[in-house]
Amino acid sequence: MPAGFDLTGRTAIVTGANTGLGQAIAVALAQAGAGIVAVGRSSMDETRALVAPSGRPFHEVAADLSTLEPIARIVREAEAAAKADGSRLDILVNNAGIIRRADAIDFTEADWDAVMDVNLKSTFFLTQAVARTMLADGKGGKVINIASLLSFQGGIRIPSYTASKSGLAGLTRLLACEWAGKLINVNAIAPGYFVTNNTEALRADPERNAAILSRIPAGHWGKPEELGGAAVFLASDAAAYIHGVVLPVDGGWLAR
Numbered sequence: 001m002p003a004g005f006d007l008t009g010r011t012a013i014v015t016g017a018n019t020g021l022g023q024a025i026a027v028a029l030a031q032a033g034a035g036i037v038a039v040g041r042s043s044m045d046e047t048r049a050l051v052a053p054s055g056r057p058f059h060e061v062a063a064d065l066s067t068l069e070p071i072a073r074i075v076r077e078a079e080a081a082a083k084a085d086g087s088r089l090d091i092l093v094n095n096a097g098i099i100r101r102a103d104a105i106d107f108t109e110a111d112w113d114a115v116m117d118v119n120l121k122s123t124f125f126l127t128q129a130v131a132r133t134m135l136a137d138g139k140g141g142k143v144i145n146i147a148s149l150l151s152f153q154g155g156i157r158i159p160s161y162t163a164s165k166s167g168l169a170g171l172t173r174l175l176a177c178e179w180a181g182k183l184i185n186v187n188a189i190a191p192g193y194f195v196t197n198n199t200e201a202l203r204a205d206p207e208r209n210a211a212i213l214s215r216i217p218a219g220h221w222g223k224p225e226e227l228g229g230a231a232v233f234l235a236s237d238a239a240a241y242i243h244g245v246v247l248p249v250d251g252g253w254l255a256r
């Protein structure tokens, strides 16, 4: 691996690392050398087993990100874990996210708030808390937000999701502007259509499945492992001068 992409000795927090894209990102970061602090509300056993062959440290922080209540504890436990490994909090991947589907005309306040709370509010305040530690020792770090094609497009029947992911793209740019001069790179990845729990309903609907598939130039739904390289890149020194970018990893969807 070229030196610029090597993450050896660094520690990455990955939220929602138990499954799907977060799990694939945790595995890829570990394969590139990073220790992992996996944050989430479900068992991390599967991810722990997948990270194990890399031989990198793996820690769990149990937390439900639907409120801000666990934020201070997450950072405390993650810092302690990194310190125990002789490391620090170098990388934060804000991956945890939810989606609720209903026609805009019927959309409920509960579905609005639930999605905004996890996808945007907790993401911002966790980032703020982690960035304080990155700024405190002056060494900076990398923040990677998991955005969406709905950061660029409207979509249908997912009003709070589109609002949250469009908001996350804006937040990525704002934080990049504030922190680029302080050695923190803030960027985002916009996954296309990947095979995870998030897209189960779409793939189960034969009409929607065929429509989506026929529009992806690469000709297949994304496999979670196809996202890892972008995360490693943005977490690495190779991306030191990249700030505020929302990088599509979408099989060509947006190019169409």
Ligand code: NAP
Pocket (backbone or CB within 6 Å): 015, 016, 017, 018, 019, 020, 021, 022, 039, 040, 041, 042, 063, 064, 065, 066, 067, 095, 096, 097, 098, 118, 146, 147, 148, 149, 190, 191, 192, 193, 194, 195, 196, 197, 198, 199
């Ligand atoms: P997923 O399998 O549903 O994973 C979502 C992750 O977020 C899970 O680990 C989930 O934990 C976690 N999470 C949700 N609510 C949480 C909460 N309150 N507290 C802690 N963790 C919570 O879907 P995915 O596709 O991997 O999604 C990962 C990210 O990629 C999301 O931000 C999603 O919006 C984004 N994305 C996905 C696609 C796609 O095509 N799959 C496309 C664009 C963007 P549990 O398992 O415990 O629920």
